[in-house]
Amino acid sequence: MIKIDLPEKMEFTASLDAVKTILDHALLQSDDLVADIMRHLTLANGKNFRAMLLLAASTDKDGYVPRNAMISAAALEILHLATLLHDDVIDDAEIRRGQPSIQNMFGKKSAVICGDYLFCKCFLLVADMSAQFQERFKDIAKAMTKICMGEFRQFKHNGDTSLSVRDYFRIIAGKTSALFSLALYSGAIVGGNDEKEARCLARFGYYIGMIFQLMDDCMDYETDYLTAKKSVKHDLAEGVITLPLIYAIYKKPELKDVIKNHTPTASELNSIISDVLALGCVDTTRDVAERYYQKAKKTLKQIQDEKKRILFSGILEKIKTRKF
Numbered sequence: 001m002i003k004i005d006l007p008e009k010m011e012f013t014a015s016l017d018a019v020k021t022i023l024d025h026a027l028l029q030s031d032d033l034v035a036d037i038m039r040h041l042t043l044a045n046g047k048n049f050r051a052m053l054l055l056a057a058s059t060d061k062d063g064y065v066p067r068n069a070m071i072s073a074a075a076l077e078i079l080h081l082a083t084l085l086h087d088d089v090i091d092d093a094e095i096r097r098g099q100p101s102i103q104n105m106f107g108k109k110s111a112v113i114c115g116d117y118l119f120c121k122c123f124l125l126v127a128d129m130s131a132q133f134q135e136r137f138k139d140i141a142k143a144m145t146k147i148c149m150g151e152f153r154q155f156k157h158n159g160d161t162s163l164s165v166r167d168y169f170r171i172i173a174g175k176t177s178a179l180f181s182l183a184l185y186s187g188a189i190v191g192g193n194d195e196k197e198a199r200c201l202a203r204f205g206y207y208i209g210m211i212f213q214l215m216d217d218c219m220d221y222e223t224d225y226l227t228a229k230k231s232v233k234h235d236l237a238e239g240v241i242t243l244p245l246i247y248a249i250y251k252k253p254e255l256k257d258v259i260k261n262h263t264p265t266a267s268e269l270n271s272i273i274s275d276v277l278a279l280g281c282v283d284t285t286r287d288v289a290e291r292y293y294q295k296a297k298k299t300l301k302q303i304q305d306e307k308k309r310i311l312f313s314g315i316l317e318k319i320k321t322r323k324f
Contacts, residue, residue, distance in 0.1 A: 026041050172213040220244075244276045252275060
C-alpha cells in the first residue's frame with residue numbers, strides 16, 4: 001500500500017516527478033534480503049515512456065492527473081522493470097540503462113527471484129485502488145499473459161531463420177506492444193474516460209509499441225555501446241531474429257547457413273551486420289515503423305481532447321526519433 005502523501009490530482013509534468021517518487025519508495029521499502037538489488041535499480045533511470053502515456057491518457061480537460069493514475073503509472077513501470085530483469089537473464093545481458101545488469105552483478109538466480117518480487121510489488125500498488133477498480137486486475141493479468149507469450153514465442157523461434165514477417169509481428173505485439181496498450185487503456189479508465197475512448201487509446205498504444213520495437217530493431221544494428229548504454233549487437237549474437245535480419249535473409253538466403261548452424265563468431269556477426277545495412281534492410285524496417293507512425297497519427301485525430309492530442313503527439317515524436 002502507498003504511504004506517500006499525494007494530492008488528489010497534479011499537473012502533468014509534476015505528476016511525472018511524483019511517479020518517480022512512488023517508484024523509488026516502492027523499491028526502497030523492501031526486505032533487507034533484496035535491499036541492495038532494489039537500490040541498484042533506482043540508480044538507472046529509464047525514459048518512462050509507458051508512465052508518460054498512462055498519465056497523459058488520464059488527464060482531465062484542465063490537464064490534471066488524478067492520484068490513482070500516478071500510482072498506476074508507478075505500478076506499470078515496476079511491471080516493466082520485472083520483465084527487463086527476466087529479459088537480461090534470458091539474453092545474458094551485462095548492461096542495462098548504462099549500469100551493470102542485475103544478473104551480471106548479483107547472479108541469474110537472484111535476478112529471476114527479484115523479477116518475481118517486482119511482479120508482487122506491482123500488484124501491491126494496484127491493490128491500493130482495488131475497491132474502485134476491482135475489475136481492472138484482469139486487464140493487468142491479460143497484458144502480462146500477452147507479454148509472457150510474446151517472450152515465449154521469441155524464445156521458441158530463437159535462431160529460426162525461416163521466421164516470417166507475420167510471425168515476427170505476433171512476437172512483438174505481445175512482447176512490447178501489450179504493455180504500451182495497457183498503459184493507454186489503464187490511464188483512460190482511471191481518468192474517467194468511457195470504454196470507447198479507452199479502446200481508441202489502447203489501439204494508439206499498440207501502434208506506439210510497434211514503433212518502439214521496430215526502432216529498437218534498427219538501432220541494434222546501428223548504435224554502439226556508448227550511445228545505447230546497454231549491450232548492443234546482442235540480439236543477433238543470441239540468435240534473436242528481428243525484422244532487419246528477416247528482410248536481409250529474403251534478399252540474401254545464404255545468410256541462413258551462417259546463423260542456423262552455429263553461434264556466429266565476432267567476424268561473422270560483423271559481416272552479417274554489414275550485409276543487413278548494405279542491403280537496405282534497416283531502412284526498410286524504418287519504412288514499416290513509419291506506416292505504424294501514420295496509423296498512430298490517424299488514431300490521434302479521433303481523440304476529442306485537444307490537450308491530450310498535444311501531449312500524445314509530443315510523446316509519439318520522442319519515441320519515433322529516440323536515440324536510446
